[in-house]
Amino acid sequence: MGQTLFDKVWQQHVVKANDDGSVLLYIDRHLVHEVTSPQAFEGLRLAGRKPWRRAASVATPDHNVPTVDRDKGIADPVSRTQVEALDRNCAEFGITEFGLDDVRQGVVHVMGPEQGLVLPGMTVVCGDSHTSTHGAFGSIAMGIGTSEVEHVLATQCLIQKKPKVMRIQVDGALPTGITGKDIALYLIGQIGTAGGTGYAIEFAGEAIRALSMEGRMSLCNMAIEAGARCGMVAVDQVTLDYVQGRPFAPKGALAEQAEAAWRQLHSDADAVFDKELRFQAADIVPQVSWGTSPEMVLPVTGSVPDPADARDDVQREGWQRALDYMGLTAGTPIAEIAIDKVFIGSCTNGRIEDFRQAAAMVRGKQVAASVKLAMAVPGSGLVKAQAEAEGLDQIFRDAGFEWRDPGCSMCLAMNADRLEPGERCASTSNRNFEGRQGMGGRTHLVSPAMAAAAAIAGHFVDIRDWQ
Amino acid sequence: MQAFTTLDGIVAPMDRANVDTDAIIPKQFLKSIRRSGYGPFLFDEWRYEDRGEPEMDCSKRPKRADFVLNQPRYQGAQILLARENFGCGSSREHAPWAILDYGFSCVIAPSFADIFYNNCFKNGILPIVLDANTVDDLFRDCFAQEGYRLSVDLQAQTVTTPDGQILHFEVDAFRKHCLLNGLDDIALTLADADAIRAYEARRQQEAAWLF
Ligand code: SF4
Numbered sequence: 001m002g003q004t005l006f007d008k009v010w011q012q013h014v015v016k017a018n019d020d021g022s023v024l025l026y027i028d029r030h031l032v033h034e035v036t037s038p039q040a041f042e043g044l045r046l047a048g049r050k051p052w053r054r055a056a057s058v059a060t061p062d063h064n065v066p067t068v069d070r071d072k073g074i075a076d077p078v079s080r081t082q083v084e085a086l087d088r089n090c091a092e093f094g095i096t097e098f099g100l101d102d103v104r105q106g107v108v109h110v111m112g113p114e115q116g117l118v119l120p121g122m123t124v125v126c127g128d129s130h131t132s133t134h135g136a137f138g139s140i141a142m143g144i145g146t147s148e149v150e151h152v153l154a155t156q157c158l159i160q161k162k163p164k165v166m167r168i169q170v171d172g173a174l175p176t177g178i179t180g181k182d183i184a185l186y187l188i189g190q191i192g193t194a195g196g197t198g199y200a201i202e203f204a205g206e207a208i209r210a211l212s213m214e215g216r217m218s219l220c221n222m223a224i225e226a227g228a229r230c231g232m233v234a235v236d237q238v239t240l241d242y243v244q245g246r247p248f249a250p251k252g253a254l255a256e257q258a259e260a261a262w263r264q265l266h267s268d269a270d271a272v273f274d275k276e277l278r279f280q281a282a283d284i285v286p287q288v289s290w291g292t293s294p295e296m297v298l299p300v301t302g303s304v305p306d307p308a309d310a311r312d313d314v315q316r317e318g319w320q321r322a323l324d325y326m327g328l329t330a331g332t333p334i335a336e337i338a339i340d341k342v343f344i345g346s347c348t349n350g351r352i353e354d355f356r357q358a359a360a361m362v363r364g365k366q367v368a369a370s371v372k373l374a375m376a377v378p379g380s381g382l383v384k385a386q387a388e389a390e391g392l393d394q395i396f397r398d399a400g401f402e403w404r405d406p407g408c409s410m411c412l413a414m415n416a417d418r419l420e421p422g423e424r425c426a427s428t429s430n431r432n433f434e435g436r437q438g439m440g441g442r443t444h445l446v447s448p449a450m451a452a453a454a455a456i457a458g459h460f461v462d463i464r465d466w467q
Numbered sequence: 468m469q470a471f472t473t474l475d476g477i478v479a480p481m482d483r484a485n486v487d488t489d490a491i492i493p494k495q496f497l498k499s500i501r502r503s504g505y506g507p508f509l510f511d512e513w514r515y516e517d518r519g520e521p522e523m524d525c526s527k528r529p530k531r532a533d534f535v536l537n538q539p540r541y542q543g544a545q546i547l548l549a550r551e552n553f554g555c556g557s558s559r560e561h562a563p564w565a566i567l568d569y570g571f572s573c574v575i576a577p578s579f580a581d582i583f584y585n586n587c588f589k590n591g592i593l594p595i596v597l598d599a600n601t602v603d604d605l606f607r608d609c610f611a612q613e614g615y616r617l618s619v620d621l622q623a624q625t626v627t628t629p630d631g632q633i634l635h636f637e638v639d640a641f642r643k644h645c646l647l648n649g650l651d652d653i654a655l656t657l658a659d660a661d662a663i664r665a666y667e668a669r670r671q672q673e674a675a676w677l678f
Binding site: 012018079082122127148314318 | 560
């Protein structure tokens with residue numbers, strides 16, 4: 001019987017099988033940031049342990065960093081302490097770090113692939129749930145907690161139980177204007193935020209193969225919002241072309257050897273999955289979330305739902321609470337919802353292609369007068385530099401956007417970038433939880449082009465009609 | 468890590484589905500580089516009227532009277548009763564740290580988000596999965612009876628209700644072992660150091676680009 005992509009990569013990383021069915025799984029790449037690592041380094045220190053394999057870990061600060069006036073340092077003393085702790089820990093334990101003054105600094109999930117630190121078939125972990133992003137390379141990529149960060153630092157392994165494997169196939173050509181982000185939101189709307197719990201998801205089918213690496217990363221990034229352990233896409237020429245020539249990717253003869261191995265990283269034709277779901281790309285319309293969970297999502301052509309139509313009491317209460325929090329009335333067309341702020345960035349949509357798509361929408365136009373702030377925050381210093389080389393920053397600035405320095409920024413509002421209570425935001429990030437972008441803030445998740453169009457119009461619009 | 472063996476405690480009902488880690492401990496508290504001290508900020512935005520900041524003295528902050536943990540009958544609760552997909556969202560271990568620091572060492576729900584579930588075991592918290600109907604019954608009884616308690620026995624894998632009903636739960640053998648004995652699993656893994664080295668040597672032959 002054939003093997004699934006997940007099984008192939010898993011099997012290559014089993015150090016030892018335990019009696020209870022768990023395994024000791026070897027970790028090839030460990031990405032580190034300032035928020036979930038200080039207690040792990042402290043744990044190592046207290047136990048007198050050393051990192052098992054230094055070169056496997058690479059760090060960068062992202063969650064807490066300012067996106068303006070960076071030369072003045074970090075104003076918030078608590079944030080500054082945490083970023084300095086990362087610098088100190090990396091220096092003490094000999095771990096490579098792209099610090100605040102390094103052009104390679106950025107959101108850890110943008111920086112990793114960009115540097116070629118994430119390669120096909122690897123096992124990748126990070127103390128961050130959106131590590132699932134890296135499954136776009138046909139790797140097993142999982143978010144872990146701080147205790148496991150310490151475990152990986154100390155042993156280069158994790159104790160893991162093999163999840164079940166689900167294949168989600170999206171058939172047919174990808175309609176114009178539909179991105180990896182729309183596919184992700186659509187699928188979560190269909191299967192729910194717990195739809196993937198206990199599973200590794202392989203995304204497959206014509207529409208997925210048609211995505212760029214950026215699109216695949218946006219999709220896998222949000223696999224965690226469907227509750228999955230990880231999301232994956234098989235390796236193909238698109239993957240190989242992306243990886244080639246990146247700073248940490250293999251070169252010369254080693255690259256050829258690697259490519260031969262990477263070409264095997266797909267599910268065999270006769271592989272059996274624990275669960276299979278199929279969707280049609282033609283059914284996907286640009287998506288906008290309306291509530292406080294990523295599964296509360298609708299096509300831009302839809303209207304805010306009525307709790308009376310919920311499937312049970314728990315859902316009804318959830319919807320009602322979401323409507324109250326979001327300040328929305330059942331039956332309001334999505335396209336009539338006016339916004340106060342716009343955020344384009346994050347590990348979901350902070351890559352060069354995202355800014356190209358957004359810039360195409362705003363070129364020659366002006367941010368609506370009713371919009372208080374529209375910000376474009378590149379995912380890394382290199383994305384920023386590339387966008388500037390292409391003149392995208394000027395397009396954003398001319399339209400009235402702020403063009404910022406790289407970091408997580410208003411995706412989670414740990415720095416100064418945040419919503420005030422009651423403010424409504426079109427955001428390209430991945431979570432619309434209560435308070436996520438600032439206490440009382442109201443988040444609508446959309447693709448970069450949808451966010452850009454909303455900034456210009458002052459409300460959501462169907463970008464398929466955009467002129 | 469603190470071991471978990473048995474627990475007999477007051478139950479606090481958190482009657483919402485999809486309670487996420489941002490709700491359990493809002494991001495401003497993630498700036499701390501410590502492992503403790505998060506208890507006063509557990510469910511901060513639901514619990515207090517004002518915006519919490521790290522290092523604040525919470526004893527003087529205005530509380531939301533209708534929030535479950537602010538009600539007198541649930542003071543001293545050690546067991547949190549929750550709805551489906553509890554702990555979804557980020558991987559922040561600050562969420563279980565806050566739950567533990569507050570005084571809970573057991574969470575009962577019909578389902579948990581994966582990373583959160585795993586993080587609980589690393590911190591001496593026992594997450595128990597019971598089927599949705601059973602959890603529904605527990606909610607009903609907990610609301611109905613002031614001072615409602617449950618008794619949990621990890622060795623026997625049972626939850627006993629005040630009327631003597633015994634509910635069985637599943638738990639992975641290895642996790643149970645570690646939790647019962649308060650074991651640090653890094654030490655256990657390092658006992659396999661030779662196997663890890665042998666694996667690395669083999670992989671270096673097969674896939675040199677990884678090293
Ligand atoms: S961009 Fe947002 S989701 Fe991504 S790592 Fe940063 S905070 Fe997390």
